[in-house]
Amino acid sequence: QVQLVESGGGLVQAGGSLRLSCAASGRAFSEYAMGWFRQAPGKEREFVAAISWSGRDTYYADSVKGRFTISRDNVKNTVYLQMNSLKPEDTAVYSCAARRTTIQVTGDMIFDDWGQGTQVTVSS
Numbered sequence: 767q768v769q770l771v772e773s774g775g776g777l778v779q780a781g782g783s784l785r786l787s788c789a790a791s792g793r794a795f796s797e798y799a800m801g802w803f804r805q806a807p808g809k810e811r812e813f814v815a816a817i818s819w820s821g822r823d824t825y826y827a828d829s830v831k832g833r834f835t836i837s838r839d840n841v842k843n844t845v846y847l848q849m850n851s852l853k854p855e856d857t858a859v860y861s862c863a864a865r866r867t868t869i870q871v872t873g874d875m876i877f878d879d880w881g882q883g884t885q886v887t888v889s890s
Contacts, residue, residue: 767792767878767879768790768791768792768794768795768798768864768879769790769791769792769879770788770789770790770791770862770863770864770879770880770881771788771789771881771882772786772787772788772860772861772862772881772882772883772884773786773787773788773789773884774786774787774884775860775884775885775886776885776886776887777887777888777889778852778886778887778888778889779888779889780852780853780854780888780889780890781851781852782852782888783848783849783850783851783852784849784852784886785846785847785848785849786802786846786847786849786860786862786884786886787844787845787846788800788802788844788845788846788847788862788881789842789843789844790843790844790845790864791843792843794866795840795843796819796820796840797819797866797868798819798864798865798866798867799816799817799818799819799864799865799866799867799868799869799871799875799877800816800817800836800838800845800862800863800864801813801814801815801816801817801862801863801864801865801871801875801877802814802815802816802836802845802847802860802861802862802863803860803861803862803863804856804858804859804860804861804886805858805859805861805883806855806857806858806859809858811861812827813827813873813874814826814827814830814834814847814860815827815830815834815835815836815847816836816871816872816873816875817836817837817838817845817871818868818870818871819867819868821837821838821840823870823871824836824871825871825872825873827873829855830849830856833849833850833851833852834847834848834849834850835847835848835850836848845862847860847862849886852886852888853888854888854889854890855888856886856888857886857887857888858885858886859883859884859885859886860883860884860885860886861880861881861882861883861884862880862881863877863878863879863880863881864877864878864879864880865877865878865879866878
């Protein structure tokens with residue numbers, strides 16, 4: 767089990783950029799696949815992006831492909847989500863998640879540990 771703490775959210779104008787960070791506790795971070803999810807008011811939580819334990823494999827939701835980039839630093843025990851060309855519909859609480867696995871990441875994989883989330887608001 768890992769504890770996850772997100773940061774980097776805020777208010778940004780449409781077309782702008784933000785970088786979210788998710789810091790993980792524990793010594794086995796490099797053995798975990800990591801994911802980002804988001805939940806907008808009145809909507810269900812949706813998958814955004816995932817990255818494998820090594821960082822070599824990534825997977826994105828169609829809605830963010832080409833605009834968002836997930837990456838990780840296994841020395842700093844941190845996963846990032848670089849968000850560019852933000853749109854008002856990207857407004858949501860963004861949460862990171864972890865799963866101790868070496869399987870290929872997909873958009874429907876199950877994650878076990880979750881952070882509390884950070885608010886991202888994109889104004890038009």
